Amino acid sequence: MQRSACFILILSLLSSVAWCQTLDINITRGTDLNFTFNTIQQYNNGIIMSGATEFRVESTSQWDLYVGTQTLTAGQWDVLSSYSSAGTSIVPVSILEIRATSPGATSQQTSFFQLQDNASPIFIIGTAANDPLTTTGIGTNQPGDPVNDAFTHRFRIDYRLTPTIAYTPGVYSLTVVFTLAEDL
Numbered sequence: 001m002q003r004s005a006c007f008i009l010i011l012s013l014l015s016s017v018a019w020c021q022t023l024d025i026n027i028t029r030g031t032d033l034n035f036t037f038n039t040i041q042q043y044n045n046g047i048i049m050s051g052a053t054e055f056r057v058e059s060t061s062q063w064d065l066y067v068g069t070q071t072l073t074a075g076q077w078d079v080l081s082s083y084s085s086a087g088t089s090i091v092p093v094s095i096l097e098i099r100a101t102s103p104g105a106t107s108q109q110t111s112f113f114q115l116q117d118n119a120s121p122i123f124i125i126g127t128a129a130n131d132p133l134t135t136t137g138i139g140t141n142q143p144g145d146p147v148n149d150a151f152t153h154r155f156r157i158d159y160r161l162t163p164t165i166a167y168t169p170g171v172y173s174l175t176v177v178f179t180l181a182e183d184l
Contacts, residue, residue, distance in 0.1 A: 024058040025065075025180040026146075035161045046162030053157040055178065056146035062133055062183035063141050064126030065155075067100070068118030069093040070175040075117045082170035089168040093117060096174070099158040100124045104151030106140040112160050118177050124155070131183050141183055 030053035037043050057065065071078050077091040094114040100107045107124050116122060125141050135142045140152040 021182055022058060022060040023063060023180050023182055025055055025178060026058070027053065027055045029054040030157070033159065035159075037163060040165065043163055043165045046160050049159045051156045052159055055155055055157075057153045057155070057180055058145040059153075059180070059182075060143050062126075062131065062143065064128075064131070064181050064183050065124045065178065066121040066126075066181075067098065067115065067124060067176060067178050068121035069096070069115050070118050070177050071173075074119060077172040077174050079168075080171040080173055082168050084169050087166055087168040089170065091163065091167050091172055093174055095161060095163050096176075097160040097162075098176070099160075100155050101158070102152060102155050104137075104140065106138055106152050107155070108139050110138075112158070115176065118179075121177075121179065124178075126183055 029051075033049060033052055035047050035049070037047065057063065069075075071093065075093055077093060077095075079089045079091075082089055093116065096115050097112040098115060099112045100109055108126075109122065109124055113122060125139055131139070131141060133142060134140050136152075142149075142152070144153050146153040
C-alpha cells in the first residue's frame with residue numbers, strides 16, 4: 001500500500017509601522033513550498049528543505065522578529081483533501097519545524113524548533129517585552145538595512161516536516177507568518 005500526502009506552506013511577511021519609523025521585511029526567495037511524502041522512510045524521517053526561504057529586514061528603530069502559523073483551526077493544519085479515511089486528519093502545526101539563520105549568527109533560535117499558532121509566536125529576535133539595544137551577536141536588533149548590515153539583517157529559513165504515518169493521506173496547508181515589529 002502506498003500512502004501519499006502533500007503539505008503546502010504559504011509564507012506571509014508582516015511588518016508594523018510606527019510613527020516616522022521604517023520597518024520592512026522583504027522576502028527574496030521561497031514563498032510557496034510543497035512537501036510531498038511518497039515513502040514510509042520520508043514519513044518517519046521527515047523531509048528537510050534547507051535555505052528554502054530568504055528574507056531581509058530594514059528598520060530605522062529597534063525591532064523584534066517572530067514567527068507563527070495561521071490556519072482555520074488554531075494549531076492544526078488545514079485539510080484541503082483526503083485520500084482515505086485511515087488515520088486522523090487532525091494534524092498539529094508542530095510537525096513543522098524551522099531553523100532561522102543569519103550570516104552573523106544573530107538568531108536566538110540556534111536549531112530546529114517546532115512552530116506554534118501565531119497567537120503564541122516564537123521570537124527569532126527579541127521578546128514580547130521592551131528589549132535593550134543589542135548591537136552585535138545573538139539577538140541583534142539595532143536599526144539597519146540588509147545592504148550595510150548583511151550579517152544581521154538577512155535571514156535564511158530551513159524547514160523540517162516529519163508527519164509520521166499516523167495522519168490521513170491527503171493535501172494539507174498552513175501559512176507561516178514572519179512578523180517584524182518595532183521593539184516597544
